[in-house]
Amino acid sequence: MNSIQEVLGNDPRFQADKVSDEELEAWRKSIEEKDRLNVIKSIKRNREKIYRLDSVWGTSGEQTFTFQKWNPKVQPNQKLAHDIWKKSADITKRMFDSNFNVLFYGEAGTGKTAMVLAIIDALKQHSNKLSMFVSVMDLRELIMYDFNDNEAAIKIKNIERSMREVDVLILDDFGSEAGGMKNEGSATERLQQFWFRVAEARQVKDKDGNKRYSTIVTTNNDRGDLERMYNKKIVSRLITKKAENTVVFDGLDDVRE
Ligand SMILES: Nc1ncnc2c1ncn2[C@@H]1O[C@H](COP(=O)(O)OP(=O)(O)OP(=O)(O)O)[C@@H](O)[C@H]1O
Numbered sequence: 001m002n003s004i005q006e007v008l009g010n011d012p013r014f015q016a017d018k019v020s021d022e023e024l025e026a027w028r029k030s031i032e033e034k035d036r037l038n039v040i041k042s043i044k045r046n047r048e049k050i051y052r053l054d055s056v057w058g059t060s061g062e063q064t065f066t067f068q069k070w071n072p073k074v075q076p077n078q079k080l081a082h083d084i085w086k087k088s089a090d091i092t093k094r095m096f097d098s099n100f101n102v103l104f105y106g107e108a109g110t111g112k113t114a115m116v117l118a119i120i121d122a123l124k125q126h127s128n129k130l131s132m133f134v135s136v137m138d139l140r141e142l143i144m145y146d147f148n149d150n151e152a153a154i155k156i157k158n159i160e161r162s163m164r165e166v167d168v169l170i171l172d173d174f175g176s177e178a179g180g181m182k183n184e185g186s187a188t189e190r191l192q193q194f195w196f197r198v199a200e201a202r203q204v205k206d207k208d209g210n211k212r213y214s215t216i217v218t219t220n221n222d223r224g225d226l227e228r229m230y231n232k233k234i235v236s237r238l239i240t241k242k243a244e245n246t247v248v249f250d251g252l253d254d255v256r257e
């Protein structure tokens, strides 16, 4: 049996409007491509929603900051404040299309969290990367909470899954919950196990050996402190040793009002 295309194609009345196989194929491809892009967009929107729901902001709620708002003049050492801004912006640009761990280290009130919020904003504006913010202290509260509570258990499971798979994970104030880590007990053990699973998942590399995920950590504690508080294996997976990916906020003043 002849196809409709063949029958109509041979009828002189349709000759003028005849669509070639190539044209049909191109049309089909363009529809498929549009569908594909729509699916990708809607998956991204859904993932964005999930990471937003699973972010752990703590009592102060969701916060925002931008690179434009960083004001070197609030610091006595304006040059240092400017250099820190520049280095953070350069790191962010590199993160648009590659993955690596970043460490923001320094005293309280020097602007580490503000800078990390600026990175979240820049990634949203200028890249396809999705991010998730976790206040480590508030996460600890959740994990140490009574585990017989089913709803809390489900919430923690969701948070863990998102922390393992989000493109850019922010761990704000890593080490702040460490007082609790020294205690013996099943809750502490649970916390250690949680961190180990997350740290291990974020190590993953693709087939070309490139890191699949980025993790940005802010902390007041140095590496040695963190290794004592958590565990060497966890620290080695989450905290970069590379100077180019480390921003030291020492030398800046506490500008918290
Ligand atoms: N250079 C800056 N320009 C404008 N605002 C700033 C600057 N540095 C810090 N701030 C503001 O000062 C306050 C304290 O900064 P931030 O919370 O980022 O400090 P931190 O280093 O994260 O402190 P901690 O170690 O206690 O968490 C915030 O409200 C932040 O927005």
Ligand SMILES: [Mg+2]
Binding pocket: 112, 113, 114, 172, 173, 218
């Ligand atoms: Mg902070």
